[in-house]
Amino acid sequence: xxxxxLDAVAAILFIPAAAAILAALPNxxxxxxVNVAASLLTLLAALSLFVTDRPAPGQYLLIDxxxxxxxxxxxxxxxxxxxxxxxxxxxxxxxxxxxAPNLRFYHAMYQIMMFGMNLAFVSNNIGLMWVAVELATLxxxxxxxxxxxxxxxxxAWKYFILGSVGIALALFGTILVYMAAQPVVGEGxxxxxxxxxxxxxxxxxxxxxxxxxxxxxxxxxxxxxxxxLHAWLPDAHAxxxxxxxxxLSGLLLNVALYAVLRFKLLLAASPQAIGPGPLMVTMGLxxxxxxxxxxxxxxxxKRLFAYSSIEHMGIIVFxxxxxxxxxxxxxxxxxxxxxxxxxxxxxxxxxIAQVKGTxxxxxxxxxxxxxxxxGWALVIGVVAIAGLPPLGIFMSEFLVVxxxxxxxxxxxxxxxxxxxxxxxxxxxxxTGLAFGEPRGGMAPVEASYVPIYSHLALVFxxxxxxxxxxxxxxxxxxxxxx
Amino acid sequence: xxxxxxxxAHLLAGSLVLISFMxxxxxxxxxxxxxxxxxxxxxxxxxAWQAYIQDAHHLYITAAIALVFxxxxxxxxxxxxxxxxxxxxxxxxxxxxxxxMLAGIGLVTxxxxxxxxxxxxxxxxxxxxxAFALSIILLGLLVMVTRRNAVSQVVGFMSLExxxxxxxxxxxxxxxxxxxxxxxxxxxxxIVIGVFLFRIRERFDSVDxxxxxxxxxxxx
Numbered sequence: 001x002x003x004x005x006l007d008a009v010a011a012i013l014f015i016p017a018a019a020a021i022l023a024a025l026p027n028x029x030x031x032x033x034v035n036v037a038a039s040l041l042t043l044l045a046a047l048s049l050f051v052t053d054r055p056a057p058g059q060y061l062l063i064d065x066x067x068x069x070x071x072x073x074x075x076x077x078x079x080x081x082x083x084x085x086x087x088x089x090x091x092x093x094x095x096x097x098x099x100a101p102n103l104r105f106y107h108a109m110y111q112i113m114m115f116g117m118n119l120a121f122v123s124n125n126i127g128l129m130w131v132a133v134e135l136a137t138l139x140x141x142x143x144x145x146x147x148x149x150x151x152x153x154x155x156a157w158k159y160f161i162l163g164s165v166g167i168a169l170a171l172f173g174t175i176l177v178y179m180a181a182q183p184v185v186g187e188g189x190x191x192x193x194x195x196x197x198x199x200x201x202x203x204x205x206x207x208x209x210x211x212x213x214x215x216x217x218x219x220x221x222x223x224x225x226x227x228x229l230h231a232w233l234p235d236a237h238a239x240x241x242x243x244x245x246x247x248l249s250g251l252l253l254n255v256a257l258y259a260v261l262r263f264k265l266l267l268a269a270s271p272q273a274i275g276p277g278p279l280m281v282t283m284g285l286x287x288x289x290x291x292x293x294x295x296x297x298x299x300x301x302k303r304l305f306a307y308s309s310i311e312h313m314g315i316i317v318f319x320x321x322x323x324x325x326x327x328x329x330x331x332x333x334x335x336x337x338x339x340x341x342x343x344x345x346x347x348x349x350x351x352i353a354q355v356k357g358t359x360x361x362x363x364x365x366x367x368x369x370x371x372x373x374x375g376w377a378l379v380i381g382v383v384a385i386a387g388l389p390p391l392g393i394f395m396s397e398f399l400v401v402x403x404x405x406x407x408x409x410x411x412x413x414x415x416x417x418x419x420x421x422x423x424x425x426x427x428x429x430x431t432g433l434a435f436g437e438p439r440g441g442m443a444p445v446e447a448s449y450v451p452i453y454s455h456l457a458l459v460f461x462x463x464x465x466x467x468x469x470x471x472x473x474x475x476x477x478x479x480x481x482x
Numbered sequence: 483x484x485x486x487x488x489x490x491a492h493l494l495a496g497s498l499v500l501i502s503f504m505x506x507x508x509x510x511x512x513x514x515x516x517x518x519x520x521x522x523x524x525x526x527x528x529x530a531w532q533a534y535i536q537d538a539h540h541l542y543i544t545a546a547i548a549l550v551f552x553x554x555x556x557x558x559x560x561x562x563x564x565x566x567x568x569x570x571x572x573x574x575x576x577x578x579x580x581x582x583m584l585a586g587i588g589l590v591t592x593x594x595x596x597x598x599x600x601x602x603x604x605x606x607x608x609x610x611x612x613a614f615a616l617s618i619i620l621l622g623l624l625v626m627v628t629r630r631n632a633v634s635q636v637v638g639f640m641s642l643e644x645x646x647x648x649x650x651x652x653x654x655x656x657x658x659x660x661x662x663x664x665x666x667x668x669x670x671x672x673i674v675i676g677v678f679l680f681r682i683r684e685r686f687d688s689v690d691x692x693x694x695x696x697x698x699x700x701x702x
Contacts, residue, residue: 157676
C-alpha cells in the first residue's frame with residue numbers, strides 16, 4: 001500500500017497548508033478551533049506513518065526511520081500547543097493585548113510554521129529543506145513581533161537579522177555540497193537529493209565537503225541556538241506569545257538540529273573529510289556551560305527557560321557529536337524529553353505570566369499556594385528539566401554522562417560541571433517562584449491543564465519505564481546516526 | 483574554456499568584490515544605497531553572462547530579478563524610507579574606516595586561501611566564482627556588524643545575498659537557483675517593509691546601558 005503512505009505524507013503537508021488558509025476566516029473562535037483540529041489531523045496522519053508502508057525516496061520527499069521520530073514529536077507537540085494556545089489566546093483577547101485580526105493572522109502563521117517544519121522533515125532535497133527551514137523561521141519571526149510593542153519588534157528584528165545571516169550561511173554550505181556532489185552525481189536535481197548524496201558521499205571531494213559542513217553547522221547552528229550564535233533566542237522567547245516560545249524551544253530548534261544531523265551523516269560517509277564530531281562537541285559544550293552561567297542572572301521567567309533551552313540543545317548536540325550507539329540514543333531521548341518538558345514548562349509559564357501580569361521573577365512568589373495546579377506543574381517541570389530522578393531527563397542525561405565517561409573521561413568533567421551549574425541555578429529560582437508568601441495577581445486561572453500534565457506524565461513515565469518497542473526503535477535510529 | 487568568456491566572468495565577479503569594498507567606507511546612507519544599486523547592476527550582468535556561457539536560460543530570470551528588483555525597486559524604496567524617517571543626514575561610523583578596510587582585506591584573503599585550497603579539481607571558473615562569492619558574503623557580514631542603522635544593515639544583508647546568488651549561478655546546473663532568488667527577494671521585501679512600518683532605526687545597541695537593561699527586562 002505504498003500509495004496510502006504517500007497520502008499520509010501529503011496529508012502532513014496539505015492539512016497545515018489548507019488550515020492556514022482556513023484560519024483567515026472572519027470569526028476568531030473558529031480559527032482557534034481550526035488550529036486545534038488541523039493540528040490533531042496532522043498528528044493522526046503522522047502516526048499513520050508507523051503502520052503504513054513507506055514510499056520509495058523521491059527527488060523531493062523521503063520518509064525513513066530517522067525522520068518519523070522527528071515528525072511524530074513535531075506534530076504531537078504542535079497539537080498540544082494548539083490546545084494550550086486556544087486558552088492562552090482567548091485570555092489575550094479579553095485583556096485586549098491582541099485583536100481579532102491579529103488572531104487570524106496568528107493562527108494562519110501557526111499553521112504555516114507547522115507546514116514549514118513538516119516539510120523540512122520530509123524533504124529529501126537539501127535545497128527544499130533549506131527553503132522549508134526558512135519558511136518556518138519567517139513565520140515565527142512574524143509571530144514573535146505580534147504584540148507590536150517596542151521590545152517585541154526589537155526581538156523580532158534581532159531574530160530576523162540573525163536568522164537571515166544563519167540561513168545565508170546555510171545556503172552557502174548547501175551550494176558547496178552541490179559543488180562537491182556535481183562531479184560525481186552529475187548536474188541537476190540529483191546532486192541535491194539527500195538519498196543520492198549519501199550513497200555517493202564517499203567519492204565526494206572531502207575538503208569541499210568539510211568546508212560545506214562548517215558553513216552548514218554555523219548556519220543551521222544559529223537556529224539551534226548554539227552558543228556564539230544564540231543571541232536571538234532569549235529575546236524571541238521572552239517577547240513573543242508564550243505558545244510560540246513553547247514551539248520555538250520544543251520544535252523549531254529540533255528542525256535545525258535535524259538538518260545538522262542529516263549533513264553530519266553525509267560527512268560521516270566520506271572517510272577523508274573532517275570528523276563532524278569534535279566540532280559539534282565543542283559547540284555543544286560551549287553552549288552548555290555558557291547558558292548554565294547565564295541562568296543565574298535572569299530576572300525574566302521566560303528568558304530563564306530560554307537559556308535553559310540553549311543549555312539543553314548544547315547537551316543534545318554534544319551527545320550527537322560524541323556519536324556511537326549509546327550517545328546517539330541518549331541524544332535522541334534527551335531531545336524528545338526536552339521538547340516535552342520545555343513545552344510543558346512554557347505552557348505553565350504562559351498561564352502564570354497571565355495571572356500575575358508580569359514576567360519578572362522577583363514579582364512572582366508562592367505559586368504552589370496561590371495557584372496549586374500551575375505551581376506544582378512548574379515544580380515538576382523544573383525538577384524534570386534540571387535532571388532530577390525519576391523523570392525522563394534524568395535518564396537521558398545519565399546516559400549522556402555515562403557514555404562520555406566510558407569513552408572520553410576528560411570530556412565528562414566540563415559536561416558534569418555545566419550540568420551542576422545549571423541545576424543549581426534552576427532550583428534556586430524555583431524555590432522563589434513556587435514557595436513562600438504568595439505575591440502578585442491572585443485571580444483564579446482558567447488554565448488548560450491537559451496539555452501541561454499530559455506532557456509531564458509522558459516525561460515521568462519515560463523516567464520510570466521505557467517500552468521495549470520504543471527502545472528498539474531509538475536504538476535502530478541511533479545506529480543509523482553512526 | 484574560451485579565454486575571453488572566462489576573463490569577462492572573472493572581471494564581473496571581481497568588480498563585485500571591489501564594490502563590496504566601496505560599501506565599507508560609505509558614511510552616508512544615500513551613498514551606501516547608490517553603491518548597492520551598482521552592486522546589483524554588476525550582479526545582474528554577471529548572472530546574465532553566466533546564463534549565456536552555460537546556456538542556461540532560466541538564469542536570465544535571476545538576472546532580471548537582480549536588475550529590476552535590487553537595482554531599481556529596492557534602492558528607490560529605501561531612498562524614500564530614509565527621507566520619511568528623517569535620517570538622511572545621519573552619519574555613522576560605528577567602527578573606523580581604517581580598521582574596517584583592514585578587516586575586509588583580511589576576510590578576502592581568508593576566503594581566497596580557503597576556497598582556492600579546497601577546490602583544486604573544480605572547474606576553474608566555478609572555483610574562482612566561489613572564492614569571490616565567499617568574499618562578498620563575508621564583506622556583507624562585515625557591513626552588517628559595523629553599522630548601527632537598520633537601513634544599512636539591510637543593505638549589508640542584501641549585498642551578502644548577492645554573493646550567494648553569484649555562488650549559486652557559478653555552480654553549474656544547480657537546480658532551484660531561480661526559486662531561491664525569488665524567495666530571497668520576498669524576504670528582502672519583508673525586511674524593507676518591516677523597517678518602514680515599524681520605524682526601526684537602530685539596532686539594539688545604544689550608548690545608554692540603562693536602555694539596554696530595560697529592553698532585556700533585567701532591571702531590578
